[in-house]
Amino acid sequence: MKYELWKTGSSVLATFGLYSVLYRENKFYRFFEHIFLGLAAGWTLVVIWVEIEKDQWWGKMLGANNDAGTSMVQSGYWLYAFLVPIGVMGYFVFSKKHNWISKIPIGIVLGLYAGQQFQAWLQRYGPQISTSLKPILPTTFTSITVPDNPVPGEVYFTQALTNAISLFTLLSVVAYFLFSFNENNKLLNRLSTSGRWLLMIGFGAIFGTTVTMRFTLLIDRMHFVWIDFVRDMLLRR
């Protein structure tokens, strides 16, 4: 219990230490900021070894990647050893004469990233194009709005209208992002102006949604400080 009190107490103190920056930058904040950065740097090293290098490199190179308890023998792959010199090349960045060598590991990383993007583009945008294709004219006028028991497959007027607005929004927003067309093109100008306005509606909606989440996090933090710590730990001790 004593440990819990200590631990939670420090967390509360750290929370207020970081909050103090809201008033202005001060030594209290600076102290916790430096602790924060130090801990984060240390933890990064631990995580990189534990989650990346040990599992995906060291273990595979030596074949020791099996869980304790399984008797499966796994072979080691010596080709993984080649990655060490490649990593070392990055450290040449500070050399005045040979700093170009650091471009090699970066080139590999960026090359792998760039190569993936072609497939990723199709995988990401194919479905998005497909969901944008919706009927923009109604198939029936039996009811303007969608009735309680809609006939499957029918498109009602309000649905079609909504779809048409969606389509217009999409096209005008894309038009806003055309850079190489002459600014004197009237049609395009109108389209891109309305695109900008529709974008603002979208941004407003995002803002509204996000606000509640951020406030919830603050409320949760205050709950932690006042209820979990002050009321349940300090006062009920």
Next chain:
Amino acid sequence: MSIGEKLQSLPKWILFLCLIVTASVLQFFNIPLPNKPQDPAIDYYAFAMSIPPGSTVLVSSDWTNSTHGESGPQFDALMRILMRRNIKFAVYTTADGQAPQVAKDEIRRLNEQRVKDGERPYRPFEDYVMVGYFPSAEGENLAMSINLRSAFAGKKDFPEGAKEPVDIWQSPVLKDIKDISDVKALFLISASNTDQIIIERLAAKVPLVYAVTGISAPQNFNYYSSGQLKGLVGGLKGIYDLEYLMTSGVNHPGADGKIAVASTRVPGDVPPLPGRNQGLGTAYFPTLHAALALMILAIIIGNVGMFMARKAQGASK
């Protein structure tokens, strides 16, 4: 400085002080609010209540302490429903290495509360298993859709009091599960992008029920309305709805004979859950209202100030 200009440029610390006070003080009070639960939450509750006791579900717990404000109460509510209804569950995560520990701590806390309230504690390995963390969300969820047994192969968990871990497939939770289709549902509590990944890979294989943060709620609402999700709880409003439904039921006459929540989406009477149902969602929601009201007030003050200053300027010209 005129009043208009003053209203336009309130020092920041005053705003911040107001917010911190608002966010703190109201937490000590229990304020009931009028509420009309939304359809996705009603479906969530009705679906969870329709799962037969004794069957097994999967829980993908993809959140950590940084989004505790929303995901925490969502997880609690789900656990309360599953535990009270004696539904067995297996918890896995593909989002964060910390997530299993967070889930374990939360389950332990809920168990302590259950004991206090005179309910039976939910036993590890017998009633639920912790499958653990898988680093590749895409790969793992795909593997699960193909072959659940091999996707979870080699994972172990501790039965109560045991010194040595036992293979999870020997647990009563998973013993009779051959394939993902034997699982009654997959409940996701996510503060990460796993909502997308799971829907792409598992939607056709198992009924999906989501609880997500307020930010990802809108995009998941599309999946809900197209029928890919059986239920959806988004953000704090969603969790408030869920906790509300757990106390009132759906189409269920209360003690005074009145139906608190009526819905045509759900056939028949879905009873409330006996016991303690109100959690952090109910505790936080009034405070959230006050904080949002404070923000709206600040915006109004700023605008009023601007108009007053403009008017004064116009008059002086």
Next chain:
Amino acid sequence: MQYLDTGWFGMLLTLIMVSFIFTNIMRAHSSHRKGSSLFIRRIAGLNAIDEAVGRATEMGRPVLMVPGLSDTTINAKSLQALNIFSYVARTAAKFSNPILVCCYNASVYTVAQEMIREVYQQEGLGDRFDPDSIQYVSDRQFAFAAGVSGMILRERAAATFFMGEFYAESLIFAETANSVGAIQVASSTEFNQTPFFIAACDYVLIGDEFYAASAYLTRAPVLVGSLVGQDWCKVALMLLVLFGALDVTAEVQLQTTRGRKDGKEVDVPIHRKRPADSISMRMLNPDPDTEVVKAVKREKLPPDQISIPSPGGGGN
């Protein structure tokens, strides 16, 4: 597998996009040789860059740049941010104004070191370059946020540039910079954060204005050509969506007795055509015939050559 049914269409679409970009790069090259250049319009936020650096020089306070968060290593987004920053650094170097670059991970740090040093050397100011002006801060999101905020406040940055991938921390940076009166130019590839930058920053590049920026600033033919190519792609996508939607609209008016099951056409009771059965939707959603797929028979390898399943799936 990916070519079965209408899978070829996606491939073709990607190929067309790539060829549009490539063709225009070539076009820009050839017109550059002839001394002319392709047209690109003005982008408001970008004119602010020189203004911001100029003001920092007047005030004698540093220019602070953050190339965004980028997974565990560098990616194209942070590289693009650094491309823009090398332009900013060049302007700052000319005015001998101090700069600060805050990096999220070691790979970005490595590239930033290299690029910014090169800028100083090209300007003949190699001796003025301070390697410590480029700092690795942290690769934990909120530790990074705390560190950068502290730096903005302590160094009293006069101009700040936030470009690349930003998430929740975007507003922490923007409001902190605002509190020291810095002029801010910002851009996030994550559109969920763009509204916060719009609310808090002086100039915001929205969406792919971020990718257009380097073309606009350097006027390098490769970049300008690529930008024009991107426009072609966007127009193509607009047309695809427009005609696709019209096609769906027309086709759902029809009745049909054919439907699809497991990638094969089968007879079904007469019904209104579903959007999913329209030509354009079929193009975008390949549905391979399951019998054709199952018909591919494979021999088994001898058991000693079968790969051992690695724990944790990892299928492909």
Next chain:
Amino acid sequence: MLNLFLDIDPPTIFNAHNNFQTLTTYIIGALLAGFGILFALLKAPPQTRRGIVFFVTFISGFFYVLLFIWPSPINRSKGDAPINGFDNVGFWLADAQPVVSTMTQIIGGFLIGLGIFSLMRIHLKRIVKGGGDAPFSFTLVLSMILMIIFGFWDFHQRQQPGAGPLLDNQANWGFVNYAKDYLFDGMLQEMEAAMFSIIAFYILSAAYRAFRVRSIEATILLTTALIVILSLMSVVEYQWGEMVNSVAGGNKNSFVQNFTLTNVAGWIRASVQQPSIRGIDFGVGIGLLAMSLRIWLSLERAGE
């Protein structure tokens, strides 16, 4: 054929059982060869440098391009043999993909030393110089060292057979586990949560400052944000809903019923927010595609 990284038993030329002397020899050989190449690169004449970087980048990207365009094997299950040489390449690409996808992380991980080096250079300099900031720099270095020591130590303890789940129970903890728990759970994670929640304050001040009815755009932004926020406040939503209901005369099927805040906000999201985001996303996606093409073909830096 090309089973470089395939998990195959028994060993091929590319692998060897753990604890085999051959494996150690191979690894040392590979290291020597790798560093040999590195030294050769040091001597590379300046005019070849650009070509070398181009080649490396191109080959790395080419793997994924090939994976994309090469027809992937149909109906493949575990233990299948490829039908022909064409299929064989497809098999190899599919098998190599999980291995290649880890390369980025592994190489990126190796570079972390540079980041730590940057931190240490700045803060050790400050400590040596003394002055007002020295104690803070000292705190940073100290907390980093403590985290490294206890982080690794705790991890090491958990790696011992059967120890992991045992140490999940606090009753079995020793000093090391407490120290790690304090530093990680008590400090690092809590500070992250604190920093995350600090955004609420900044949202308030940004909204107060920027949300003014100044221009059409600002007004649109403000109005939409307000509608969405109000729709999430159930008190307002409830009252508004009652009002709408009374306007509709209690008729559940009335068109007026669409104007509850939830429905309006939902409609805005579905028919304006989603497509407008998709519109930006199309542009961003094409931008990223073009950037990737330029990186892959090393056209990016040539432009300067």
